[in-house]
Amino acid sequence: MSVSPVRPADPRVSVVIPARNEARNLEIILPKLPPVHEVILVDGNSVDDTVATARRIMPGIRVVHQTRKGKGNALACGFEAVTGDVVVMFDADCSADPDEIPRFVQALRDGADVAKGTRYALGGGSDDITIVRSLGNRGLNLLCNVILGTRYSDLCYGYNAFWADTLPAIALLSSTLPKPLDGSMLWGDGFEIETVLTCRWSAAGLRIAEVPSHEKLRVHGASNLNAVTDGIRVLTSIVHERRRASGRRAVSAAPVVAAPVVAAPVVAAPVVLPAAAHAPASVHAPAAVHASPAGALEGDAA
Secondary structure: OOOOOOOOOOOOOEEEEEOOOOOHHHHHHHHHOOOOOOOOOOEOOOOOOHHHHHHHHHOOOOOEEOOOHHHHHHHHHHHHHHOEEEEEEOOOOOOOHHHHHHHHHEEEOOOOEEEEEEEEEEEOOOOOOOOOHHHHHHHHHHHHHHHOOOOOOOOOOOOOEHHHHHHHOOOOOHHHOOOOOOOOOOOOOOHHHHHHHHHHHHOOOEEEEEEEEOOOOOOOOOOOHHHHHHHHHHHHHHHHHHHHHHHHHHHHHHHOOOOOOOOOOOOOOOOOOOOOOOOOOOOOOOOOOOOOOOOOOOOOOO
């Protein structure tokens, strides 16, 4: 896919922050955000005063409540509420450096469709990632590059920015889909969202620029990330997204074969002319029937 819309030189920036029980961290990080078009807080059913704190610190903040559970669903809910030109994905736990936002936006202004943060490029780094998580991330990153033919250096990092007009190309799950009755999460609703986004940006042919980023330590609370279970979801997502991309390429390459239209014979009712008529009635051929192609294939639901 080639995305080449007319984009503003000075884009309006929308910062989307998924948060669940992050009141104490929001007190620290919200005042540090640079001036932007809008800040959207997506509350994940917090039981502390996350929403009240956010509104106290930043009265103009927009609050959206997520519809299912998981970081992926929270981000999808936030993306649907965006009114700016550029979307910045920003974590609420103080691990993302707000001073880096202009760097991400500049990469987009310079011609990229997506500015993807990386902790493994010159100028990047992490104060938070453990040796086990780093090894797992590198392994998954290598596997993703082999399977998808990409050259990413940091697959699972969640600090990214992109033009809002690319959202239709990645087709995330709608916030209106119902929750699974068994309490599980739909694919794309969990921490695998960064992998899903990365794979779909690549499959859509978007121009991706990696931006060095330094991940800081979470200040308050504990992460909801589980290295094993979430690692398995990421691995499964890579395989799933590879199949999804292959299936869509096959569909787009297949010729459209119109079903034959069998016209029923037209049987004219006998016309009885009155005796005074001098000219025979003229018979008009029926209008031509044009076959239309089948409807477009709908997006993948998982």
